[in-house]
Amino acid sequence: MPLLRRSKGRAEGWLARVETLLEAERAQLPLWVPVALGAGICAWFALPTPQSWIAWVMAWLGIALAIGVIARGGRLAQVLAAASVLLAAGCLLVWAKAMLVGAPPLAHAAVVDLTAQVRSVDPLAARSLIRLDLSPVDRPDLPERVRVNAKPEEVPTGLVAGDRIAVRARLMPPAPQALPGGYDYAERAYFDGIGASGRALGSVQLVAASGGGPGLRERLAAHIATRLSGGEKAIAITLATGDQNGISEADAEAMRRSGLAHLLSISGLHVSALISGVIFLVYRLLALSQRLALHWPIILIAACAGAAAGIGYTLLTGAQVPTVRSCIAALLVIGGLALGREAISLRLIATGALFVMLFWPDAVVGPSFQMSFAAVTAIVALYEYPPARALFEPREESRLRRFARHGAVLLVTGLTVEIVLAPIALAHFHRAGLLGAGANMIAIPLTSFVVMPAEALALLLDVVGLGAPAWWVVGSALRLLLGVAHLVAAQPYATMAVPVGGDGAFVLTMAGFLWMMLWHGRVRWLGAPLAVIGLALTLTAPEADLLVTADGRHVALHMPGGGMALLRDRAGDYVRDALAEAAAYEGEFAALAETDGADCSPDLCEVILPVPATEPVHLLVTRSSLRLPWEDMVAACARADLAIADRLLPRGCTPRWIKLDRPVLSRMGGVLIMLKDRRVIGGRDPRDRHPWLVRASSPRF
Incomplete structure (x- = not known):
């Protein structure tokens, strides 16, 4: 009994301290609302089956009910009950959206002749293709929206949205992730309403023209293309219209490696720069009138003009989720100014995040949402931290000291953002920039205070034919921006790569x-x-010895002497990049058939893989689509520890360790294999029943 009383006293003391802490931090508690709701959304993506989604919801609602029945009041009980309800609500929210607006994928690959309405025409300059977003007409057997790539010479000149075309195309379900940690296009396409993608087989025929011309975005892009050239032209078009398709692969890679890729996505920086510029200009112009300055709320009028400009810019650039999110945040800031409240705060960010989650819950698991909100949250939290605020606050000082302090502020802010964004970049792209803070100290002011104002001024002056000087400024500034990107990207330690982890x-x-x-x-x-x-x-995530794609066609393995070898040496750049990214490998792939220890025929490869401190592993892998004699295949499997195939292996194929054929690999979303630990890591749970997955059949031997 004394022991029980002491334990009860300790528990009551602990609860009292927690209550005191929550009372002291009560102003911060609403900030956790989007965190709990987002965790529930992420749970729906992580859990594999409808039964597990139901169990998640019922469990958290049951916990909330139990707390309501058992608890005797207090802030801790309120927080736990509210968090439980939000965790259940997040799962239900994204599940409801998936049921209401998701586009079921095409059941299987097919070659079809279709007539379709053109939704959009997007040139893909880096790939020398044109992407057509189409709505098939009178084809109930096809999804309501498909994407087809075609060569530029196969597409009629002047094709615009609204035209009706006829095309023969090979359509496929949107591709799921090929490797653990890889990009899952099928998931994104499902929520975007795209049920199939493919390639045109032959010329695209114009059936009926809509009678309309290019849209505002297209006309604006064409106009900018007449004023600039080279890489700066593509980036200027991106900043004005949000269309990144014209950027060359070399420039895009340099922007990524230098930590400047965020400048290519129309988001908070661009929307804020535009709105701030409009507010400043309108406020200054209105202040020129003494009557208006004294009798009218000119700051509110300027804020409304800035809000209108932000909404228009968002619509012009395609109203993508990152842009809409940034516009909403900017409008909240303007609303706070109009109400005399603190304009930028963590509560404002939480409100913006909550708004996005309610309308686009699927965005929570994407890198765009995570990076943008993590970055702005880190900046505001840093500025609210008292020692940092003491450094950042303006004061009476010499110009030299002010310049040095502003430089220190930019550097500290950049480093903070880099640290917070690094795990997100490593999780999604397996690569993070190390020199981005320094590059952004030049690039962000250059973009915000030179490029965007000068481009807006140039477009305005072009109305009267006087925009040439402003375009010279834009071109010069963008050449400097690209120069910084390529210089930083060329440094040996510009980026840090890690293999896929958990x-x-x-x-x-x-x-x-x-x-x-x-x-x-x-x-x-x-x-x-x-x-x-x-x-x-x-x-410190361990490197996988073997990487196998979900279709079983591509196998990459680390060689004993260093480097990596690829089963099919004719694999395309996309496959090579995906394998290199997952393995954090930056070298060239060798051909497996030409490496030591490999015995390859046109149909099979048998490889002896040495493993430290244990027996070598005998690998068997198929490398052609030809049908093989059953007896030979069974005998080869009996000699192997591990068999990998891009087809269904016969039941008699029984390797000593594990058999990974096409059905198994497809259900697992590709695999990473650690030979020493005899561990196989799949990209997803084989029981996964999310609605964007298609169960494909496989050929037999």
Whole structure:
């Protein structure tokens, strides 16, 4: 009994301390609303089956009900009950959207002749293709929206949205992830309403013209193309219209490696720069009139003009989710100014995140949502931290000291953002920039204060034919921007690459960062160990010895002497890039058939793979689509520890360790194999029943 009383006393003391902490941090509690709702959304993507989604919802609602029945009041009970309801609501929210607006994928690949209405025409300059977004006409057997790539010479000149065409095309279900940690186009296409994608087989025929000309975006892009040339032309078009398709692969890669790729996505930086510029210009013009300055709320009028400009820019650039998200945040800032409230705060960011989750819950698992909100949250949290605020606040000082302090502010802010964004970049792209903070110190001011104002002025002056000087400024500034990108990207330590790791390290890291950013008191530092452990696990993730794509056609393996070998040496650039990214490999792939220890015929490869401190592994892998004699295949399997095939292997094929044929690999979303531990890591749960997945049949031997 004394022991029981002491335990009860300790528990009551602990609860009292938690209640005191929550009371002191009560102003921060609403910031966790989008976090809990987002966690519920992520759970729907992570859990494999409808039964598990139902179990998740019922479990959290049951916890909320139990807390309501058992708890005797207090802020802790309220927080736990609210969090439980939000965790259940997030799962239900994205599940409801998937049922209501998702586009079921095409059941299987097919060659079809179709008549379709053109939704959009997008040139893909880097790939020398034109992407047609189509709505098939009178084809109930096809999805309502498909994408078809065609060569430029196969597409009628002047084709615009609204035209009706006829085309023969090979359509396929949108491709799921090919490797663990890879990009899942099928998931994105499902929520975007795209049910199939493919390639035109022959010329695209114009059946009926809509009578309309190019849209505003197309006309604006064409106009800019007449004023600039080279890489700066493509980036100027991107900043004005949001169309990135004209950027060359070399420039795009340089922007990515230098940490400047965010400048190519129309988001907070661009929308804020435009709105701020409009507000400043309108306010200054109105202030020229004494009557208006004294009797009219000119700051409110200027803010309304800026809001209108932001909405128009969002619509012009295609109203993509990142742009809409940034516009909403900017409108909230303007609303705060109009109401006399603090314009930028963590509550404002939480409100914007909550708004996006309610209308686009599927965006939560994408890198765009995560990076944009993580970056702005890190900046605001940094500026609210008292020591940082003391550095950032204006003061009486010499120009030299002010310039140095502003440079320090930019550097500290850039480093903070880089640290917070690194785990997101590593989780989605397996690569993060190391020199981005320095590059952004030049690129962000250059883009915000030179490029965008000068481009807007040039377009305005072109109305009266006087835009040439402004276009010279735009071109010069963009050449400088590209020069910085290529210079930084060329440095040997511009980026850091890590192999694919588990989701647990990413969740742990981001939980630690959120804990540090959303609390105010000393309790915030409890998140630091979580973030450090998560980053350490990410950076020390073991390299896989073998990587196998979901279709079983492509196998990459680390060779004993260093380097990597590829089963099919004629694999395209996309496959090579995906394998190199997943393996954090930056060299050239050798041909497996030409490496030591490999015995390859046109149909099969048998490879002896040495494994430290254990027996070598005998690998058998198919490398052609020809039908093989059953007896020979069974005998080869008996000699192998591991058999990999891009087809259904016969039942008699029984390798000593594991058999990975096309059906198994397709269900697992590709695999990573650690030979020493005899461990196989799949890209997804084989039980996965998310609605964008298609179960494909496989050929037999």
